Amino acid sequence: MSSIIQPGAIVPPSQEAPFVRLADRKHVFRRRAERLLDLADGHPLEPFLMFLGALARAQQDALDSLEHSNPVSPRPDTSGAGGAAVFPVQGWTRAPLWRDLLGSILDSVESAAPAATRQAIDRLRSMDDGELEDMAQRILDGDNEALDPAAAPLVASALQVYWTHLAGHADPGHLGEKRFSKVCPVCGSAPVSSMVRVGGVEQKLRYLHCSLCESDWHLERLTCSNCESTTSLQFMGIEGGSEAVKAEACGECRSYLKILYMDRDLDVDPVADDIATLALDLLMAEEGYERSGPNLLFVPGEEVADTN
Ligand SMILES: [Zn+2]
Ligand SMILES: [Zn+2]
Known part of the structure; x- marks a missing residue:
């Protein structure tokens, strides 16, 4: 079975689109x-x-x-x-x-x-x-x-x-309740980033990606992943940087999380692309926004250029 999704449509998860995707x-x-x-x-x-x-x-x-x-x-x-x-x-x-x-x-x-x-x-x-x-x-x-x-x-x-x-021992069909969750339904951790997917029933659906267990869970687009506000979201990027990675910033709770777009770059990865765009985190800090979820492979303040 497949469903036909009109270009530009933002669709809620149907019966076929899973609420939780395991790694x-x-x-x-x-x-x-x-x-x-x-x-x-x-x-x-x-x-x-x-x-x-x-x-x-x-x-x-x-x-x-x-x-x-x-x-x-x-x-x-x-x-x-x-x-x-x-x-x-x-x-x-x-x-x-x-x-x-x-x-x-x-x-x-x-x-x-x-x-x-x-x-x-x-x-x-x-x-x-x-x-x-x-x-x-x-x-x-x-x-x-x-x-x-x-x-x-x-x-x-x-x-x-x-x-x-x-x-991998969880049953994805019975995980979480299909409603807003700021933490992973599998392990309770905060997301590292979110990703707008392509292909099949997940076309154009946005999933948050767990910073720990690599599971994804659905969240409507144009919704703050931290406070669920839909009223004052902005999408910010680095000039000349990748169009596939933006910071989704919320004027209500002053937090942000990066959002990745598979239709702009099929190979985006929720952890790798987050780390490779640390310049965007610096920009967001300057703008007065606080990151809502961690990347566990990077502790802020770490000296990353040390290669001796
Ligand atoms: Zn998790
Ligand atoms: Zn918010």
């Missing part, structure tokens, strides 16, 4: 790695983006290694009843497995890492389980104050793999 676990991080390498070419942050490409490849390898393992025990209620997150970042007991994933990611990226990151890898290897768990919780709590900005993205990358694996 394509075979390809999600591999595609991100390829995108990061493409974006890196000639970019002012080229070395940083190249390293993140290596990190994304390591994430895919780590996720692939879990193909036949089931860390979900006992199996939780995956019905999403009442709109509650199925694998909530607050309250979910993380399996020690995520620390094994971190170890394999650190081994994979060490040779590609700039000096400051190699030192961060050493610091992480010297931490005991309790210290790593504390750091993980601070990341999941969005508590950036006391975070080690070079080490936190590495820990976050392992948490992303772990939660993407968990999310």
